Amino acid sequence: MKVTVETKSDKFNFPCEENESLLFAGLCAGVALPYECATGTCGSCHARVVEGEVSPGWAEAPAYSQLKPEKGDILMCQAVPRTDCVIRARNKVSLQQNEIAQDLLWTGVVVTSNKLNEDVIEFEVQLERPMRFVAGQFVTLEVEGIIGRRAYSMVNFEETSTKLTFVIKRKPGGGFSNWIFGTSVIGRRVKIAGPLGRATFRPHEDRHPIIIAGGSGIAGMMSMLRHATRLNYFRDHEGDVFFGVRALKDAFYIKELNEHVSFAAPALRVVLALSDEDPPAGRHPDFPGVWLDRGFVHDVASRRMTGKWDERVGFVAGPPQMVDGALKVLIAEGKLPQEFIRFDKFG
Amino acid sequence: MVWKRICAVSSIPKNALRRVDVEGIPLIVANFGAGFRAFPPVCPHMEEPLSESGILADCVLTCTKHLWAWDLRLDKMLGETEKPLRFYEVKVSDGDLYALIDNEIVYEFDGDDEEGDDFFS
Numbered sequence A: 001m002k003v004t005v006e007t008k009s010d011k012f013n014f015p016c017e018e019n020e021s022l023l024f025a026g027l028c029a030g031v032a033l034p035y036e037c038a039t040g041t042c043g044s045c046h047a048r049v050v051e052g053e054v055s056p057g058w059a060e061a062p063a064y065s066q067l068k069p070e071k072g073d074i075l076m077c078q079a080v081p082r083t084d085c086v087i088r089a090r091n092k093v094s095l096q097q098n099e100i101a102q103d104l105l106w107t108g109v110v111v112t113s114n115k116l117n118e119d120v121i122e123f124e125v126q127l128e129r130p131m132r133f134v135a136g137q138f139v140t141l142e143v144e145g146i147i148g149r150r151a152y153s154m155v156n157f158e159e160t161s162t163k164l165t166f167v168i169k170r171k172p173g174g175g176f177s178n179w180i181f182g183t184s185v186i187g188r189r190v191k192i193a194g195p196l197g198r199a200t201f202r203p204h205e206d207r208h209p210i211i212i213a214g215g216s217g218i219a220g221m222m223s224m225l226r227h228a229t230r231l232n233y234f235r236d237h238e239g240d241v242f243f244g245v246r247a248l249k250d251a252f253y254i255k256e257l258n259e260h261v262s263f264a265a266p267a268l269r270v271v272l273a274l275s276d277e278d279p280p281a282g283r284h285p286d287f288p289g290v291w292l293d294r295g296f297v298h299d300v301a302s303r304r305m306t307g308k309w310d311e312r313v314g315f316v317a318g319p320p321q322m323v324d325g326a327l328k329v330l331i332a333e334g335k336l337p338q339e340f341i342r343f344d345k346f347g
Numbered sequence B: 001m002v003w004k005r006i007c008a009v010s011s012i013p014k015n016a017l018r019r020v021d022v023e024g025i026p027l028i029v030a031n032f033g034a035g036f037r038a039f040p041p042v043c044p045h046m047e048e049p050l051s052e053s054g055i056l057a058d059c060v061l062t063c064t065k066h067l068w069a070w071d072l073r074l075d076k077m078l079g080e081t082e083k084p085l086r087f088y089e090v091k092v093s094d095g096d097l098y099a100l101i102d103n104e105i106v107y108e109f110d111g112d113d114e115e116g117d118d119f120f121s
Helices: A022-028 A062-066 A175-182 A215-231 A254-264 A297-304 A320-333
Strands: A002-006 A011-015 A046-051 A073-075 A085-088 A105-117 A120-132 A138-142 A150-153 A160-169 A189-196 A208-214 A239-245 A268-274 A290-294 A312-317 A341-343 B002-008 B017-022 B025-031 B036-039 B054-057 B060-063 B068-071 B076-078 B089-093 B096-101
Touching (some): A002 A022, A062 A073, A150 A160, A160 A175, A160 A215, A208 A215, A208 A297, A208 A320, A215 A239, A215 A254, A215 A312, A239 A297, A254 A268, A290 A297, A297 A320, A312 A320, A320 B054, B002 B017, B025 B054, B036 B089, B036 B096
Parallel strands (some): A002 A085, A208 A239, A208 A312
Antiparallel strands (some): A046 A073, A046 A085, A105 A120, A105 A189, A120 A160, A138 A150, A138 A189, B002 B096, B025 B036, B068 B076, B089 B096
């Protein structure tokens, strides 16, 4: 089907299959349609149908509650065309520049699944062909029998990879979480869309990263640290990582974080912030390159970053309240301009 | 239109965003240092409650949901912000803050045809 996207000043056409979402069809065709979460929760991709028939797709997607479907409002990440159509979108549509041109739809097979602790599983998906992605990007995963796509940031970093690594935190009642934690997933197929997202590490910017992550939000940050270490980025840049968990037993990837610190010392500092218990010491007992502190991760970051905010680029990921607190620190204390605040808006 | 007393000026510290109800009309009062503003309690983007997701610093109010931001002193949209905040007029008299409130200001969310098609506004 032919889709036309109009903005105040421009018009873009692209083809779209019957079951393909408008967003992915557009992105595949090189049209940089606006989006953030790509999974129906943030509303950033909303548009209005002015001609033709478009199905809303997953009508219960949370962001639909903010819109007026009766007036033709759709979420481009969910909606699929029934006929040729014309869509009106916000002014942020452009043609892709500096983005990796490749197909956005993949199938993969789960090849490993390992518990990192009681509540966190790391799993790997083998792709049918290599994917190029930037550290900090995510994909959406879809499994037969579970409604809705879920977004996960890649933990690994190779510029081109046939395997993608993810972490997932146990979530009571979560369909995907129940599937990963409760069933045998090795060999199961997943549908993948991506790579997506612009909350990425861009070494050419020459900024000093400050990372604030809670729980499984550390995923994309590991990818960035792997890229940075590969480049020896901290030879002439500073880096500060604040990783928030409830208690020491909930932490994971500490061995690897310690390795990044050892490689980059003294320019890279990693602090594990415990919100629910006092740390046993100032440094992790097994991995002394990692500092320990007590408090919510954004408060710990605020305390430790006083006077160190110059030329920073901030990365934030984790549960919504934590993201909110961290953004406030980056804005009010860090005075970071918006372009240097990177976060994905999927909860 | 009547001036309605909101609160004592001294009760709103600098950079505070305080949600108040004035005779059933909810609004946020902001002390941006050089003055005060009063406006509806939700972000004009997607109705995020600003008393929770808003942060005010250096005269700039930012909503942490999508980083829309407004300079409260200059009444200017910043960065990628697409819709302005709408203010109730305020004044300070005898240490109290007053707002001129007639009807509740409600943001239109991409759809009411009264204002024309404001999808592009």
